[in-house]
Amino acid sequence: MHSRFESILSGLAEGTVVPYLGAGALAGVVNPQSGQPIPADSESLILAINEGRPMAPKLMYEFSRAAMNIELKRGRSALTRLLDATYRDTAWSASALHTWLAGRNLPYVVDSNRDTLLQSAYAGTPHTLVVGVARIAGTAYRFRLYQYDGSTYTPVEQEAVDTSLPVLFKPLGTPLPESDYIASDADFVDYVTELMGGFAIPSFIKRLRQGRQYLLLGLRLTRDTERMVLADIVFGAGQPSGWALIPNATDKEKRFLAKRGFEWMDADVSDFLAAAEAWKSEGVVRAEAA
Numbered sequence: 682m683h684s685r686f687e688s689i690l691s692g693l694a695e696g697t698v699v700p701y702l703g704a705g706a707l708a709g710v711v712n713p714q715s716g717q718p719i720p721a722d723s724e725s726l727i728l729a730i731n732e733g734r735p736m737a738p739k740l741m742y743e744f745s746r747a748a749m750n751i752e753l754k755r756g757r758s759a760l761t762r763l764l765d766a767t768y769r770d771t772a773w774s775a776s777a778l779h780t781w782l783a784g785r786n787l788p789y790v791v792d793s794n795r796d797t798l799l800q801s802a803y804a805g806t807p808h809t810l811v812v813g814v815a816r817i818a819g820t821a822y823r824f825r826l827y828q829y830d831g832s833t834y835t836p837v838e839q840e841a842v843d844t845s846l847p848v849l850f851k852p853l854g855t856p857l858p859e860s861d862y863i864a865s866d867a868d869f870v871d872y873v874t875e876l877m878g879g880f881a882i883p884s885f886i887k888r889l890r891q892g893r894q895y896l897l898l899g900l901r902l903t904r905d906t907e908r909m910v911l912a913d914i915v916f917g918a919g920q921p922s923g924w925a926l927i928p929n930a931t932d933k934e935k936r937f938l939a940k941r942g943f944e945w946m947d948a949d950v951s952d953f954l955a956a957a958e959a960w961k962s963e964g965v966v967r968a969e970a971a
Contacts, residue, residue, distance in 0.1 A: 723743055
């Protein structure tokens with residue numbers, strides 16, 4: 682097994698490395714009835730919210746553009762219903778990666794997808810859920826906080842958060858326990874602005890994240906939205922910032938990663954899970970030898 686994977690897996694076990702999940706983390710997840718893969722990347726999401734039909738080329742460029750178009754033409758409630766139908770009302774198969782992560786008792790996981798699979802994997806584990814929100818009145822913050830007791834989510838204030846519990850951060854939203862999504866261009870403009878201003882990150886995460894390294898799993902960085910959200914969420918990272926598993930990364934992605942202090946690895950989620958299994962087996966052998 683490659684020595685870089687050993688460092689990553691050791692850091693995860695120690696709680697110093699934070700998984701940061703992108704669309705590729707959902708590879709292999711399907712609708713058990715139809716066999717259709719879960720919409721995860723930009724193009725598949727656009728097709729999912731447009732009844733399987735492509736939109737105009739300028740809208741197909743990025744999901745947030747297509748979502749903005751639907752919001753302007755049909756209203757915000759229509760966009761929310763479409764995302765709910767995709768992620769709340771459709772049954773999806775379990776994810777090997779999410780199951781593996783949930784079994785590691787990690788203190789902090791960032792999931793930039795909008796599905797509920799990570800939450801499902803943590804269904805029996807009390808945790809704190811942080812959900813990104815945008816364009817809301819009555820508060821300066823751009824997040825909602827929930828405490829999960831093993832069966833139910835309950836809203837909680839920052840000051841009352843049990844910081845001993847694992848933290849699941851869903852910056853772009855989730856339908857559970859309430860439907861909140863960062864989806865349209867207008868959402869991203871507001872959310873990224875407040876991220877930069879420090880109002881989209883709870884204070885306990887600001888403390889928790891100091892000096893942490895990150896493992897980017899399934900996250901492509903070809904679009905400004907992904908890069909801007911990532912840059913602000915990992916603010917205060919250690920040196921180096923971490924590792925990015927991106928097969929066949931573009932030159933643009935490599936430049937961004939180098940600038941942000943990430944080591945690029947030409948690998949994907951399946952490579953990581955294979956390395957984790959090998960690391961586990963090697964650990965058993967070492968323990969038996971001792």
